Amino acid sequence: MIESTLSEAILNGTIRPGTSLRQEELAEVFGVSRMPVREALIQLEAKGLVRLRAGKGAIAVNIDSADIMETYGVRLIIEPAALQSSIPNLTDDDIDEIRGHLQRMNFETDPHKLGRLNTEFHLSLCGKATNRRLLKLVKAALEEEEQIIRLHLPALGAGTLGLPDHDALVDAAAARDVAAATTILHTHLTHAAEALRTYLAMREAEPALR
Numbered sequence: 200m201i202e203s204t205l206s207e208a209i210l211n212g213t214i215r216p217g218t219s220l221r222q223e224e225l226a227e228v229f230g231v232s233r234m235p236v237r238e239a240l241i242q243l244e245a246k247g248l249v250r251l252r253a254g255k256g257a258i259a260v261n262i263d264s265a266d267i268m269e270t271y272g273v274r275l276i277i278e279p280a281a282l283q284s285s286i287p288n289l290t291d292d293d294i295d296e297i298r299g300h301l302q303r304m305n306f307e308t309d310p311h312k313l314g315r316l317n318t319e320f321h322l323s324l325c326g327k328a329t330n331r332r333l334l335k336l337v338k339a340a341l342e343e344e345e346q347i348i349r350l351h352l353p354a355l356g357a358g359t360l361g362l363p364d365h366d367a368l369v370d371a372a373a374a375r376d377v378a379a380a381t382t383i384l385h386t387h388l389t390h391a392a393e394a395l396r397t398y399l400a401m402r403e404a405e406p407a408l409r
Contacts, residue, residue: 200229201225201229201231201235201236201239202238202239202242202243204229205220205225205239205240205243205248205249206243206246206248206346209243209248209249209259214259215259216259216260217258217259217260218258218259219256219257219258220240220249220256220257220258220259221256222236222237222240222256223256224256225239225256240256240257243257244257246342246343246346247260247266247343247346248260248346264399266343267347267395267399268392268395268396268399270340270343270344270347271344271388271391271392271395272392273336273340274337274340274341274344274388275385275388275389275392277333277336277337277340278321278325278337278340278384278388279381279384279385280328280330280333281325281328281330281333281334281337282324282325282328282372282377282380282381282384283377283380283381284325284327284328284329284330284333285324285325285326285327285328286324286327286372286375286377286380287375287377288327288328288329289324289327289372289375293323293326293327294369294372294373296323297320297323297324297369297372298369300316300319300320300323301320301362301365301366301369303316304316304317304320304362304365305362310348310349311349313348314344314345314346314348314349315345317341317344317345317348318341318342318344318345320365321337321341322337322338322341324368324369324372324380325337347395364383364384364386364387364390365387367383368380368383368384368387371383
């Protein structure tokens, strides 16, 4: 609960980058001991949302652009493999559920909810992968991307999510066409990474132009 609350506050801007997060103060706010606060901060550091300081709690940070690109690099390696393993095991009910995620995405405008729906969509596609360790890695990478979407989608626009690719992905999965689905996914992730790379480069260049 502590990790989720702090994560939401950092992502929606309530807690700004550079804000000091002291264990004693947080323990008092949440009415707990320092131990669960410490564990929550460790989880937030693993997600790249805070930087721990020895004996001083943590500082809220921005997600680094290099980390963002690495996240997509990792997904390009592991997610097509998970999808390839999952598709033969998907049932018609699974496909209906995946289409449901996609339908909700088509009508959603809130970046926070879109980020969650995008994660659920991709996890549902890969969810029947037989390698549980691989699926765990996919889930971690998707959760990192969810943070990225929530932070940057308002500036990038919903088109960055590549919803037409999602339609094509579901159709390929429904047809049990593994080769087509993995190709679509690879192209989808490559385009998303390039859009983010261009956006981040422009954003980082803005101070120099002022």
